Amino acid sequence: MTIRFLLVAATYKREVIEVGFPPLGLAYIASSLREAFGEVFTFRVIDGNLEEQIKLFQPHIVGISSTTKNYGIAKEHARKAKEYNLPVVIGGVHISFMPQNLTEDMDVGVSFEGEITIVDLMRSFLANGRFNKAGLYNINGLIFRDNGELVITKPREFIQSLDTVSFPARDLLEVKESTSMLTSRGCPHRCAFCSTSRLWGNRIRYASAEYVAEEIELIYKKYGSKLITIYDDMFTFNSRRIKDILSEFKKKSAFGKVRFQCNIRTDVLTEEIAEIFHEMNVEAVGLGMESGSQKIIDYLKTGGITVGDNAKAIAILRKYHIIPYCSFILGSPPDDKEAIAQTLKFIKDNRINNLDFHVLTPYPGTPVWDYAKEQGLVNDNMDWSILNMQGGPTPQSIIFSGKLSREEVISAFQYMENRKEKYQRRVNMLIAFKRPRIVVDTFKTVFKEVARKLRG
Secondary structure (H helix, E strand, O other), X not given: OOEEEEEEEOOOOOOHHHHOOXXXXXXXXXXXXXXXXXXXXEEEEEOOOHHHHHHHHOOOEEEEEOOOOOHHHHHHHHHHHHHOOOOEEEEOHHHHHOHHXXXXXXXXXXXXXXXXXXXXXXXHHHHHOOOOXXXXXXXXXXXXXXXXXXXXXXXXXXXXXXXXXXXXXXXXXXXXXXXEEOOEEOXXXXXXXXXXXXXXXXXXXXXXXXXXXXXXXXXXXXXXXXXXXXXOOOOOOOHHHHHHHHHHHOOOOOOOOOEEEEEEOHHHOOHHHHHHHHHHOEEEEEEEEEOOOHHHHHHHOOOOOOHHHHHHHHHHHHHOOOEEEEEEEEOOOOOOHHHHHHHHHHHHHOOOOOEEEEEOOOOOOOHHHHHHHHOOOOOOOOOXXXXXXXXXXXXXXXXXXXXXXXXXXXHHHHHHHHHHHHHHHHHHHHHHHHOHHHHHHHHHHHHHHHHHHHOO
């Protein structure tokens, strides 16, 4: 018998950032089960229309992955699946940090790194034809309820060699010309707003250069993607590894035909790394500037990053014709008018035009969450949808700053957004004037995509 496994990404579809890249986490789960069980399982990955897909696919199991802000969507998916008497597995960052949020519609939660845990869980399911409570106690990394009592089994150890993890099952995803990949997990730092070191450990675990180059080649040859975003938190922490990746990549047919984007901490960016990036065809690098004020940087980040490090990183990238894409955070507890003025000056002095702004948002698993909970600003059963960094502050947004009012934070955010939009309009006009063919091709692409969606 073939077990049909419906994998669901709890997604807020109005946000481009959520639907722009396929859910790699679910693809890793599917590839792990394929590796362990061969053709025993068949999969479908979706990000909505659950009831319709249940009727079409007729799954035996539903698996849901969710971030914190989309956990309300995940709960609704679980409730709908239970209407069809389907066993439900929940995974993802939220349930990992908030196991107490397991609902009565969720049979089992998989916490933290799930590739090995899901194999053990499905082995138990196949042996018993269901989720046998007695057997679940013996599987590390699970969350479930037994007679109403929450049970959290022993934590699962992290996978030490990422080369043992199968490439994500991208055949289940809608892979476009622009896609994403991961080459490492973990982070040695514990920045106030980030949960990576708690989610994946405070030691960086790397896939080998050979593994990375092979995955890039696969993405290019099998799926035709020509722009890959590397989502690692610490892609360049080890400069020797970046050299090795470039060396291995040069052996592949994709070399020179694929462009890259990645993120980097400004204090580890050197001219040597920038030169490697340039040769590798990295066209843009995300930089977490956070602020133009040193006191705000010191509050938000660990590791001793300075305003000078940030400015130097921008200069280095520009020297090698790589776009620095800078992000800033407003509304941290020590934020004030002087800090915002320093940020604006930093942006102007360094001619930063590719940038994003966010309001500091407390997510479970971060130091900021712990602070917000102490202040009574969040709780374990809140409306998770208000924890949204995208789109700017709303009347419901949590504002940390004791020196700025909500109105002042909103005003500062809007001022910075207006600056960004004004610059983008100038860039678009310049492109239209110099290269009108790009505008025409872009319009055709957008029109075709809209038409396709309207056709259903």
